[in-house]
Amino acid sequence: MNSLRFNAIGNLTNSSVNVAATAKITGVFNENVFTLATARQYLSDEAYKSLIASVKSGKKIDRSMGNQIANGLRAWAESKGVTHFTHWFQPLTGLSAEKHDSFFTLKGDGTPIEEFEGGALIQQEPDASSFPNGGLRATFEARGYTAWDPSSPAFIMEIGEGKTLCIPTIFISYTGESLDTKTPLIKALVALDKAAVDVCQYFDKNITKVTATLGWEQEYFVVDAGLANARPDLTLTGRTVFGHAPAKGQQLEDHYFGAIPERVYAFMRDFEQESYKLGIPLRTRHNEVAPAQFECAPIFEEANLAVDHNTLLMDIMTRVAKRHNLIVLLHEKPFAGINGSGKHNNWSMGTDTGVNLLAPGKTPKTNLMFLTFFVNAIKAVHDYADLLRACIASAGNDHRLGANEAPPAIISIFIGEYLTKVLEEVEKRVGDKFDEQDEAILKLDIHKSIPELMLDNTDRNRTSPFAFTGNKFEFRAVGSAANCAGPMMVLNTIMAQTLTEFKSEVDALIDKGEKKEVAIMEVIKKYSVASKASLFEGDGYSEAWEKEAAKRGLANVKTTPEALDAFVTEKSKALFEANHIFTHPELEARHEIMLEDYIKKVQIEARVMGDLASTLVLPAAIKYQNTLIKNIVGLKDAGLPEKAFANQKQILEKLSEHINIISDNVEEMIEARKAANNLSDARKKAIAYCDEVKGKYFDAIRYHVDKLELMVEDSQWPLPKYRELLFLR
Numbered sequence: 001m002n003s004l005r006f007n008a009i010g011n012l013t014n015s016s017v018n019v020a021a022t023a024k025i026t027g028v029f030n031e032n033v034f035t036l037a038t039a040r041q042y043l044s045d046e047a048y049k050s051l052i053a054s055v056k057s058g059k060k061i062d063r064s065m066g067n068q069i070a071n072g073l074r075a076w077a078e079s080k081g082v083t084h085f086t087h088w089f090q091p092l093t094g095l096s097a098e099k100h101d102s103f104f105t106l107k108g109d110g111t112p113i114e115e116f117e118g119g120a121l122i123q124q125e126p127d128a129s130s131f132p133n134g135g136l137r138a139t140f141e142a143r144g145y146t147a148w149d150p151s152s153p154a155f156i157m158e159i160g161e162g163k164t165l166c167i168p169t170i171f172i173s174y175t176g177e178s179l180d181t182k183t184p185l186i187k188a189l190v191a192l193d194k195a196a197v198d199v200c201q202y203f204d205k206n207i208t209k210v211t212a213t214l215g216w217e218q219e220y221f222v223v224d225a226g227l228a229n230a231r232p233d234l235t236l237t238g239r240t241v242f243g244h245a246p247a248k249g250q251q252l253e254d255h256y257f258g259a260i261p262e263r264v265y266a267f268m269r270d271f272e273q274e275s276y277k278l279g280i281p282l283r284t285r286h287n288e289v290a291p292a293q294f295e296c297a298p299i300f301e302e303a304n305l306a307v308d309h310n311t312l313l314m315d316i317m318t319r320v321a322k323r324h325n326l327i328v329l330l331h332e333k334p335f336a337g338i339n340g341s342g343k344h345n346n347w348s349m350g351t352d353t354g355v356n357l358l359a360p361g362k363t364p365k366t367n368l369m370f371l372t373f374f375v376n377a378i379k380a381v382h383d384y385a386d387l388l389r390a391c392i393a394s395a396g397n398d399h400r401l402g403a404n405e406a407p408p409a410i411i412s413i414f415i416g417e418y419l420t421k422v423l424e425e426v427e428k429r430v431g432d433k434f435d436e437q438d439e440a441i442l443k444l445d446i447h448k449s450i451p452e453l454m455l456d457n458t459d460r461n462r463t464s465p466f467a468f469t470g471n472k473f474e475f476r477a478v479g480s481a482a483n484c485a486g487p488m489m490v491l492n493t494i495m496a497q498t499l500t501e502f503k504s505e506v507d508a509l510i511d512k513g514e515k516k517e518v519a520i521m522e523v524i525k526k527y528s529v530a531s532k533a534s535l536f537e538g539d540g541y542s543e544a545w546e547k548e549a550a551k552r553g554l555a556n557v558k559t560t561p562e563a564l565d566a567f568v569t570e571k572s573k574a575l576f577e578a579n580h581i582f583t584h585p586e587l588e589a590r591h592e593i594m595l596e597d598y599i600k601k602v603q604i605e606a607r608v609m610g611d612l613a614s615t616l617v618l619p620a621a622i623k624y625q626n627t628l629i630k631n632i633v634g635l636k637d638a639g640l641p642e643k644a645f646a647n648q649k650q651i652l653e654k655l656s657e658h659i660n661i662i663s664d665n666v667e668e669m670i671e672a673r674k675a676a677n678n679l680s681d682a683r684k685k686a687i688a689y690c691d692e693v694k695g696k697y698f699d700a701i702r703y704h705v706d707k708l709e710l711m712v713e714d715s716q717w718p719l720p721k722y723r724e725l726l727f728l729r
């Protein structure tokens with residue numbers, strides 16, 4: 001029977017879970033975070049100083065200080081009812097990982113006590129042999145270490161009545177290779193800091209630190225848990241592999257920014273409150289374009305912290321949804337024919353003097369600093385477009401990129417009309433000698449003109465994968481399920497590299513006797529000219545752009561296995577090595593892990609597809625086929641003429657055709673999978689999964705299953721339909 005689907009529909013509760021109102025967000029914000037202010041209350045002067053030095057400038061904490069800090073942390077945590085602690089890290093599974101230990105221990109003589117030593121705070125050795133490592137750790141040397149990252153504060157995770165002290169950590173192998181997403185990100189942030197401070201020195205000697213900032217925007221779908229659980233594809237892959245478009249989709253655009261449905265509203269308030277306690281500064285919530293799609297966004301933060309907060313948020317959302325009998329879908333494309341989900345990464349850089357380096361200045365000097373960072377960012381994206389494409393590549397995001405709803409797989413940059421003109425002026429006017437005309441450019445009121453222009457262009461810049469939005473760049477091609485660490489690591493690394501080159505070019509001109517400002521303008525001009533091909537102001541979703549981009553020589557890599565190649569080119573290896581992010585073996589390993597991840601995801605989807613087709617869809621269709629046969633035979637037996645059952649025969653014929661095609665394709669797909677599995681080279685295997693399994697069979701099978709959905713008697717259809725998943729809540 002089709003009980004799962006109809007039970008779920010019958011069990012739909014419209015009543016939302018009661019979520020107590022918070023009087024004031026400031027009252028709970030950071031409640032469960034060991035902020036510096038809290039640390040001050042629990043630590044001695046010297047321990048506090050040592051923690052600050054470590055947070056602010058990455059200074060190492062010695063053992064005795066470590067012990068003091070650990071004690072302070074435990075005292076704080078115990079005051080809140082915490083019994084266990086864990087190193088919280090982000091291995092290359094894309095999720096967060098924990099292994100809890102209690103403070104409780106036994107002394108040598110058996111006396112029970114609670115303790116937390118510096119050693120346990122600073123370093124742990126989780127039994128982590130089964131996290132992806134790309135061959136970096138042979139199993140006999142399967143040790144991996146987690147090491148405290150003081151730049152992201154410790155927090156208390158509450159799950160039901162259970163409370164755990166979580167210590168954000170990096171995760172590295174015995175021999176020092178990074179096995180997580182955080183380690184390379186932190187290295188990239190260090191590289192950016194150094195390169196950017198060096199360049200800032202041209203403008204302001206007081207700048208001693210530059211911090212990359214990130215403000216992400218998280219899109220997601222919310223579906224009733226009962227309905228979702230009746231869809232094994234949603235449960236196992238996070239997306240529906242079958243499902244005909246509903247009669248009503250998103251064409252009415254009545255969901256976007258509309259009133260938030262009550263059940264979802266309760267869920268939002270609930271996960272927001274959990275987030276506030278953990279210091280995630282959520283600010284915005286609204287409906288998105290597709291039915292059942294929503295978005296939330298925080299105030300931006302230092303990039304490493306923002307990444308941790310996004311990882312935490314995804315985890316919190318997933319857990320809190322269950323309380324509301326909802327399922328949160330973070331997948332980039334849960335529903336065919338309906339918009340997918342992204343995670344825009346708003347990115348900029350801030351100085352310790354309080355200046356946003358991508359905010360246009362008000363004086364010629366600050367304008368020059370703005371232009372410097374602005375043009376370097378453009379040059380970085382232009383020169384390393386392939387890496388930016390690679391860092392957002394995933395099986396899920398492949399469904400979204402270039403699907404005329406999300407930024408295309410072509411990496412271009414939108415800067416708006418006004419700044420385009422400014423760059424044109426720079427190109428035209430900056431000459432061998434820095435003259436009044438050049439001065440004039442710097443005197444432009446960029447800061448005044450930009451806001452208006454940005455408003456004018458919001459519609460068009462929506463289609464750009466990398467858009468300047470007034471005082472930051474918005475990297476829009478990042479997938480909704482992604483860990484932002486990958487894109488942030490790449491972006492900050494290529495920026496660091498470009499700034500380093502910029503500085504050496506400027507210095508070379510200065511050494512030749514050029515005036516500093518002239519030298520800077522010269523190199524800005526050079527970079528602007530060199531990056532021109534990547535600048536695009538038009539509709540990024542259009543076919544015309546695909547053609548134009550091809551003419552300009554811009555890459556348009558549509559699939560993950562190919563996009564990932566960019567990580568292991570000679571150019572990338574040199575880049576990551578020069579900036580101390582990855583050694584060559586680390587890069588090779590990471591490449592392998594990403595390929596493996598892709599293979600596994602497509603493999604699971606293929607299996608789910610085959611299983612569902614064979615055990616749910618075909619049986620339902622065959623049942624209906626029998627009904628039709630009985631009906632036709634009955635009519636015939638009753639002596640009715642052929643034309644009395646001509647239509648039924650036609651339906652039967654169509655139905656049988658779909659059944660046969662599905663059944664044949666499922667068989668063939670299994671063979672294609674076997675062939676792919678026999679390939680030992682990960683890249684070849686990924687390409688086989690992409691082209692020979694997914695490419696040849698997914699759409700083909702889906703097409704016929706979706707046709708059957710429109711034919712088979714509704715009460716016999718086993719899977720909740722799109723109209724139910726998207727509109728019932």
Ligand code: ADP
Pocket residue numbers: 213214215216217297298299300301346347348349356469471472
């Ligand atoms: P909107 O685009 O809706 O007008 P904002 O421009 O304020 O709103 O911000 C959109 C997103 O960009 C928010 O998530 C915000 O935190 C982030 N953001 C704003 N300024 C910066 C910055 N300097 N660095 C990084 N992210 C930023």
Ligand code: MG
Pocket residue numbers: 217344474
């Ligand atoms: Mg946005």
